[in-house]
Amino acid sequence: MKFLIVDDSNAIALMVSEMLKEMGYTSDRAVDGNDAVKKLEADNSFDFILLDWNMPNMSGIEFLKYNYENHLTETPIIMMTTENKPENIREALMFGASEYIMKPFTKDIIESKISMLNQFKKVA
Amino acid sequence: MSMEIKKEIYDFFAKFVYDKTGIFYPEKDYYRLDSRITTLMGHFQCETPDELFNLYVTKRNKDMEVVLIDLCTNNETYFFRDNKPFDALTKTIIPQKVAQNGYVNLWSAASSTGQEVLSIVMGLLENNPGFDLSKVKITATDISQRALKKANSFTYSSLDVQRGLPAMLLVKYFDQLPDGQWQFKSEFSKHLRYETLNLLTDNFKPNFYDVICCRNVLIYQNKENKQMIMQKLFDSIRSDGFLLMGSGESLIGTDITLTQSSVDGAMFFVKENQTWKKAA
Structure with a gap:
């Protein structure tokens, strides 16, 4: 499976890509929402998008709203953020996020969320 | 050192x-x-x-x-562990038992820190809109005081609630506390209480439960203890009642006779399942 990591932090993006690599997955990276839009317009073959909330230029929630209105991609989007209030989670889900990971997290939590969404894909 | x-x-x-x-x-x-x-x-x-x-x-x-x-004792657990048994219990077995008898006696016999019981409660409400939780009388027990204390607080860390629990259910069934932990809403937990029970040394209620969940416990027991606990579990299940064990567990090594039955893709052991067969 191929992931798009959308995060302005080099350290987080590297850590997550290493975790995904250990799980046997590949990843590409976008540095903010604008970059993610460009990457997805060029290549929409990702299996999952991991999306940070707080980023310059276009934030994670702005990306979700852009995608909600413009139908850029149907790839499942997993938020991955320090914004952990229930209202944040509800807003992200309302605008099309499939799952939500609160930082800090561990590798098994990424695995758990992927497994949940893959089960949903099988049922759907 | x-x-x-x-x-x-x-x-x-x-x-x-x-x-x-x-x-x-x-x-x-x-x-x-x-x-x-x-x-x-x-x-x-x-x-x-x-x-x-x-x-x-x-x-x-x-x-x-x-x-x-x-x-x-190993308190490792997470929400909706193995998934299929929860679907079978909450979509099929418990609703059918409630329809037949008006209520269900369910026992989570190694409830650990509570995720199994809360998964059943959430599953029932999600799969049966308007479900009357008072129809399911849940007994939840564990040997570990540390696990029981956490279970009875209904409070989980942000790591706990991300293991197996969809975000949609998190915001629906849990409140976030000021310290960032998450607590199962009291409107759904008010009838739940976790109690101490030692499967090896304590007595069980005879002929009482319609469903017993006893997962990943007997794998740690030797043959004699497994036989003894299984006999007590068998005596505690009502006719046509269901026993759910861990995915790697079986009755091998005991003389207990229960019928294996697949419900919605999950494996259960059933005691004298004549009625179940007729209903299926």
Whole structure:
């Protein structure tokens, strides 16, 4: 499976890509929402998008709203953020996020969320 | 820091754990007691294993037993563990039992920190809109006081609630506390209470439960204890009742006769399932 990591932090993006690599997955990276839009317009073959909330230029929630209105991609989007209030989670889900990971997290939590969404894909 | 533990001390703690929990440490696995003995030394402020041993031999009290049992039981669990059994219980088995009898007696026999019970409650409400939770009388027990304390607080860390629990259910069924932890909403937990029970030494209610969940417990027991616990579980299940065990567990090594039955892709053991067969 191929992931798009959308995060302005080099350290987080590297850590997550290493975790995904250990799980046997590949990843590409976008540095903010604008970059993610460009990457997805060029290549929409990702299996999952991991999306940070707080980023310059276009934030994670702005990306979700852009995608909600413009139908850029149907790839499942997993938020991955320090914004952990229930209202944040509800807003992200309302605008099309499939799952939500609160930082800090561990590798098994990424695995758990992927497994949940893959089960949903099988049922759907 | 290397620490020398004499064989007689290993023997003592291995027998102590076996007598209280049925968890058996053969001599080749004595090294697995090392970290537990070290933790106990810290807890009871002992400098050496000998000092701890002397304390246990001369001044043993209930508190010391509780701490040792907590250390030796595995409380690893997460929400909707293995998934399929929860679908089968909450979409099919429990609703059918409620329709037939008006209520269900369900026992979570190794409830650990509570995720199994809360998964059943959420599953029932999600799969049966408007479901009357008072129709399901849940008994939830565990041997570990540490696990029971957490279960009865209905409070989980942000790591706990991300293991197996969809975000949509998190915001629907949990409130976030000021310290960032998440608490199961009282409107859904008000009828739940977790209690102490030792599967090895305590008696079970005979002929009482329609569903018993006893997952990943018997794998730690030797043949004799497995037989004894299975016999008590068998006596405790009502006719046409369901037993859910862990995915790797079976009745092999016991003389218990229960029928294996697949419900919605999940494996259950059923006691005299004539009615179930007719209903299916």
